[in-house]
Amino acid sequence: MSGGFSRAQLGLAAAALAIVAGSAGYGIALFRRGEQAPPQGADSGRKILYWYDPMVPSQHFDQPGKSPFMDMPLMPRYADEAADEAGIAIDPARTQNLGMRVVTAHRGSLGSSLMAAGSVDFNQRDVAVIQSRAAGFVQRVYARAPGDVVGRGAPLADVLIPEWAGAQAEYLAVRRAGDAGLARAARQRLTLLGMPAGTIAAAERSGKPHNIFTISSPIGGTIKTLAVRRGMTVAAGETLAEVNALGTVWLNAAVPEAMAGQLRPGQSGRARIAAFPGEVFDGRVSAILPAVQADSRTLTVRIELPNHGGRLKPGMFAHVDFGGSQRSALLVPSEAVIRTGTRSLVMLALDKGRYRPAEVRTGSQSGGQTEILAGLAEGEKVIASGQFLIDSEASLSGIEARPVAVRPTPPPAAANxxxxxxxxxxxxxxxxxxxxxxxxxxxxxxxxxxxxxxxxxxxxxxxxxxxxxxxxxxxxxxxxxxxxxxxxxxxx
Structure with missing residues (x-):
């Protein structure tokens, strides 16, 4: 009939409505009885162990639903797939395309060499503090300034000490009187006033008081401070100068706190300084300072170096090699270790082309080799290149890494x-x-x-x-x- 539906079309529409209504009624009946149709993505004929988000496979859920991490439905993990958790299989052709290289964890020698940067400093143990022995007046100063290098006995200033003049006059008078006991007492008084033995002897030889005292440096070195000027008044015990010897210097090396446990006092150290290319300066660790620098997280290791001819100047920059002994360790190439920030992993190469991540605890590194302290056995195979892609595949497959607590069994040597x-x-x-x-x-x-x-x-x-x-x-x-x-x- 024109302009409307035919009877056949109306019949087909009625049949479709009946089918839809019947399906809805069946679903409502199941719901009322507490039964549900199999969720989307699930196979009703297989046993489900748990549900997971493919983007976060380590998180397991007991019921289906939407992922709390991504806007996507959870996927089922079936019981017959449990065997896959022991590792993932990679097509051999694919491993060739990845350029994957497999190496064996082996026991070898690991050097404990340690390099650090440092700078030369004064030996603070070899310092002379020069003070005035009595109150007086500075009559003369010599041409000295801070930073000058002086020898032992070099004069710094002449000081007039009035008190010494009177005491020496009394001593000379008693000495001329011939009373030995009084003379000894008067001489002892001169010593107690701080008068040097040389000044007393000079007064005895000349028979005249010597009240001008020349202050000189007791050691050779560089003048660090100089606080004496002509015409000034000085008090007894006042510090006039400081002189630091240059026979030995300190080399203060900044060692990362993670490496400080390898060092001991008395250990040898070899320094190379830019000012003397090709030359090596040998010394020994005299002290490891107890405080850590908060800004750089380093410890200061002090090495004492002989300074022949004063060639080493405080402030010079140096590279220090602390050397170290060889020791046996379980080793893998450093490139085989995947460091995530919270743990370290290696990718195990199992039999039949299967691979599985394993957590390891690492130690020292040297020469491109990393020490394995736990989590790996000698003879086990690990991937040294291309492991990041396989690790990503294992993560997406929800494969758990073998924990460190599991003691690995080394494979037979013949099967390597x-x-x-x-x-x-x-x-x-x-x-x-x-x-x-x-x-x-x-x-x-x-x-x-x-x-x-x-x-x-x-x-x-x-x-x-x-x-x-x-x-x-x-x-x-x-x-x-x-x-x-x-x-x-x-x-x-």
């Missing part, structure tokens, strides 16, 4: 794979070597080529024949590449 791996076809085979036409090895920047490898064990090629396609691992030694493991991938 080589550091590099690729796929190739056997072109030639004998008891000591095998020739492969192999695919590229990105970690070594090798293109696809045909080359001969030595066999690590004579029986490692048993059961293989020319034409077999195999996946093999090898080590690159100075004597040439050597095959460690071989696994058949298929025959030609």
């Amino acid at each position: 794979a080589g550091a590099y791996a690729t796929v190739g076809r056997i072109d030639k085979l004998d008891t000591s070597s095998v020739t492969f036409s192999h695919q590229p090895v990105p970690a070594l920047h090798w293109p696809a080529m045909t080359m001969t490898f030595r066999l690590g064990r004579p029986d490692s090629a048993r059961g293989f024949r020319v034409g077999d396609r195999v996946r093999f691992s090898f080590d690159r030694l100075s004597s040439g590449p050597i095959v460690r493991t071989m696994a058949r991938e298929g025959a030609r």
Whole structure:
């Protein structure tokens, strides 16, 4: 009929409405009975262990719903996927494209060398403080100024001391009288007044009082302070000058507090100073100061250096090498350690092309090697390059890192794979070597080529024949590449 719906169209619409109403009624009935239809994304035939947000896989939820982190539904983790938590599988071709390099945690020698920057300073233990022995007047000063270098006995000023004149006159009079007892007492009085023995002897020789005293430096060095001027009045005990000796100097090195535990008093230190290129100054640690500099988080380590000829000037900059002894440690390349800020991880290379993160506790570093204190066993395989992408894949898959508390079991030595791996076809085979036409090895920047490898064990090629396609691992030694493991991938 024109301008309206046909009876067939009206019938189809009524049937559709009936189906929708029936489905709604069935859903309401389930709801009233406390039953729900399987959530979106869930397979009703599989057991669900928990629900998780793919962006935050470490957080587990007991019920489905929306993620509190992202505006997206939670995903189920099924029981038959639990085995995947032990590691993730990566296609061998993909690992080759990543340039992934596998190394073995091994025990080796780790040096404890420590370098630090420092500056030369005065030896504050070798300082002379020059004071006036009695009250008087400065009659003469010598041409001295702070910073001047003076020798031992160098004069600084002449001081007139009136009190000494009267005491010396009395002593000379008693001495001429011939009374030995009174003479000894008078002489003792001169000593108590602070008169040097040389001044007393001069008065005895000349028979006249000597009341002008020359103040001189008791040691050789540089004048740090000079507070005496002509015509001034000085009091007994007043400090007139300070002289710092230059026979030895201090080298104050700033050592990070994290490294300070490696140093001990008496330890040797070698300094290199820019003013004397190619020259090394040897000294020993005399003190480790107890206070940490709050702004730089460093400790001051003091080294005492001999200063022959006064060549080392306070304020000179120096690089200090504290040396150190070699010790045995479990080592991995420093590039294999992933530091997140709260923990350190390595990516374990398991069998059958599987990988899993493991938490480790690290120690010292030297020469590109990092010491592993806990979390890894000798002989375990870790990834030294390309591990960040695999770590990201493990995080997205919700795989938990093996904790440090789990004691790892080292693999059998015979099962250790080589550091590099690729796929190739056997072109030639004998008891000591095998020739492969192999695919590229990105970690070594090798293109696809045909080359001969030595066999690590004579029986490692048993059961293989020319034409077999195999996946093999090898080590690159100075004597040439050597095959460690071989696994058949298929025959030609």
